[in-house]
Amino acid sequence: MKKILDHMKLKGYLPSPELLKLPESELTRFVETLTPASGMNILTQDLYTKYKQQNPATKKIDLGSSKVEIIRSFGLNKSVSSTNSFVSFYNYRFARLSEFVKRRPEMQSAVSIKHLSDTNASGDVKFVGMIVDIRYTSNQNAILEIEDPTGGTRVLVANSKKELFLKVKELVLDEVIGVIGSRKGNIVFANDLVFPDIPSSFEYKRAPDNVTAAFVSDVHIGSVDFLPDKFQKFIDWTRGRVGTEKNKTDAERLAYVFVTGDLVDGVGIYPNQDEELNIKDIYAQYDAFEEYIKQIPDHINVIMCPGNHDAVRLEEPQPVLGANLLKTLCQYKNVTLVSNPSFLTIHGIDGFSGLKTLMYHGYSLDHYCAENEYIRNKGGYDNIGFAMEFLLRKRHLSPTHSASPFISGSEDSLIIDPVPDIFVAGHTHKGAVHKYKHIDVLSSSCFQKATSFQEKLGHHPNPGVVPLLNLKTRHVTVMET
Numbered sequence: 443m444k445k446i447l448d449h450m451k452l453k454g455y456l457p458s459p460e461l462l463k464l465p466e467s468e469l470t471r472f473v474e475t476l477t478p479a480s481g482m483n484i485l486t487q488d489l490y491t492k493y494k495q496q497n498p499a500t501k502k503i504d505l506g507s508s509k510v511e512i513i514r515s516f517g518l519n520k521s522v523s524s525t526n527s528f529v530s531f532y533n534y535r536f537a538r539l540s541e542f543v544k545r546r547p548e549m550q551s552a553v554s555i556k557h558l559s560d561t562n563a564s565g566d567v568k569f570v571g572m573i574v575d576i577r578y579t580s581n582q583n584a585i586l587e588i589e590d591p592t593g594g595t596r597v598l599v600a601n602s603k604k605e606l607f608l609k610v611k612e613l614v615l616d617e618v619i620g621v622i623g624s625r626k627g628n629i630v631f632a633n634d635l636v637f638p639d640i641p642s643s644f645e646y647k648r649a650p651d652n653v654t655a656a657f658v659s660d661v662h663i664g665s666v667d668f669l670p671d672k673f674q675k676f677i678d679w680t681r682g683r684v685g686t687e688k689n690k691t692d693a694e695r696l697a698y699v700f701v702t703g704d705l706v707d708g709v710g711i712y713p714n715q716d717e718e719l720n721i722k723d724i725y726a727q728y729d730a731f732e733e734y735i736k737q738i739p740d741h742i743n744v745i746m747c748p749g750n751h752d753a754v755r756l757e758e759p760q761p762v763l764g765a766n767l768l769k770t771l772c773q774y775k776n777v778t779l780v781s782n783p784s785f786l787t788i789h790g791i792d793g794f795s796g797l798k799t800l801m802y803h804g805y806s807l808d809h810y811c812a813e814n815e816y817i818r819n820k821g822g823y824d825n826i827g828f829a830m831e832f833l834l835r836k837r838h839l840s841p842t843h844s845a846s847p848f849i850s851g852s853e854d855s856l857i858i859d860p861v862p863d864i865f866v867a868g869h870t871h872k873g874a875v876h877k878y879k880h881i882d883v884l885s886s887s888c889f890q891k892a893t894s895f896q897e898k899l900g901h902h903p904n905p906g907v908v909p910l911l912n913l914k915t916r917h918v919t920v921m922e923t
C-alpha cells in the first residue's frame with residue numbers, strides 16, 4: 443500500500459479514508475486513470491463513483507474461485523560448458539526419455555545396446571536409443587545409427603514395410619526411440635519403431651465450473667507493425683465491452699488469460715530492427731504493455747511467460763520477466779509470471795485436481811516447420827497444431843540439438859513431463875486449435891501484422907485470433923478481434 447500512496451502523492455493526490463478501504467489493486471487501477479495535478483488534491487468517494495460509472499467492471503457471473511498453481515517454472519540455472527557436463531546433460535535427457543519408451547507395453551524387457559548380442563537364437567531384440575544419424579541406401583532403405591550410453595548399432599528399416607517406413611519420415615536427429623526387430627550380425631532389421639508418446643490411458647478431465655481460458659501471445663508492442671486496435675479490442679472484451687452476445691457471455695466466464703511470450707518487440711533482436719520500432723526504449727515498451735494488461739479486471743488470472751523478443755536471455759528455459767520490466771504487474775495478485783517453458787495447474791479447486799497446462803513460446807517450431815519434410819508435408823506453419831502434436835509424441839519441446847538455443851543445466855527443462863491437459867504455444871503468429879489424445883493443443887496468434895521479414899519468408903500470420911477453452915466442456919471456440 444505504501445508504494446501506491448507514494449505514487450498518488452507524486453501525481454498530486456491524497457486518498458480520503460473511505461478510499462483506503464478499497465483493495466490495493468482496485469485503488470491502483472483508479473490512480474492509473476488520473477492525470478497528474480498541481481498541488482495536493484483530495485480524492486473523494488464521489489470521484490471514485492464517477493470513475494466506476496465510466497469504467498464499469500465486467501459483469502461477473504459466479505465463477506466459484508479460480509486458482510493457478512505453478513508445477514515447474516525454471517530459474518536462471520547456469521550454463522554447463524565443460525564436455526563432461528554436456529555429456530551428463532545428454533545422459534540425463536536419455537535416461538528420462540527412455541523411461542517413457544520403456545513404459546510402453548510393447549517395450550517391456552528392452553535391453554541395453556551392449557546386450558543385443560546376448561539375445562536368443564531367433565535374434566529378436568528390443569532396445570531404446572538416441573538417433574545420431576539417418577541415411578538412405580541406393581534402393582531407399584533407411585539406415586539409422588542409434589546409441590545408448592553402453593554402445594551403438596545400425597538399424598535398417600526396409601521401405602517395403604510401408605506403414606513402418608512412414609514412421610521413419612517422422613524421425614529427427616537426437617530423439618529417443620524404441621526399436622523392435624531382429625538382429626543379424628551387426629545390423630538390426632526393424633519390425634517396429636516406438637516413440638515415447640503420450641499414453642492413451644489419461645483421463646479426459648473437465649472442471650466443475652463453467653469457466654473459460656483465453657490464449658494470446660506475440661503482442662510485439664514497440665513494433666511499427668503492432669496492431670493496437672486489435673489488442674485493445676481483446677482487452678475491452680475481457681471487460682465485457684465488445685463483441686456479440688456470445689462473446690460477452692464468454693467474457694463473463696473468463697477466469698484465465700495466458701500470454702505466451704513476445705510481449706514486446708524488444709530491442710536489438712535482429713539487424714536494423716530500430717528502423718521498424720516506434721518505441722525504441724525497452725523499458726518504455728514494457729510500460730506500454732502494462733498499460734493494456736492493467737485494464738483486465740482483477741478477478742481474471744493473467745499468466746505470462748517470455749518469448750524470444752523479450753528482454754531475458756534467449757536460451758531456454760527463459761527465466762521469469764523481472765520487476766525491472768513489469769514494474770506494476772509484478773505486484774498484482776491476479777498476475778502470475780512464469781518461465782518459458784513452464785508447467786502449471788489451473789482451476790484445481792473444490793476437489794477437482796485442475797488442468798495441467800504446458801506453456802511454451804515455441805521457438806523450436808521454426809526449425810521443424812522449415813527443416814522437417816514430414817512437418818512441411820503436413821502443412822508446416824499452416825498446420826501448427828500438428829507440429830505441436832509432433833513434439834508431444836517426442837515428449838520433448840526441442841528434440842534436435844540445434845532446434846532452439848538452450849542452457850544445459852542440471853536438468854532438461856524441455857522434457858514434456860508431466861503430461862499436460864493443455865499445451866499452448868505462440869511464436870508462429872498462427873492461431874490454431876488441435877486435439878491430441880486428451881490434450882487441447884492451442885496456438886495463439888499475434889497482434890502484429892506480417893513484418894517485412896515474414897513477408898519475405900512467405901509466412902501468413904492471422905493476427906487477433908484467440909482460442910477460448912471452456913474448462914467444463916473442454917470445447918474450444920475461436921474469437922477474432
Ligand SMILES: [Fe+2]
Pocket residue numbers: 660662704749751869870871888
Ligand atoms: Fe512473435
Ligand SMILES: [Fe+2]
Pocket residue numbers: 704749750751803868869870
Ligand atoms: Fe517469438
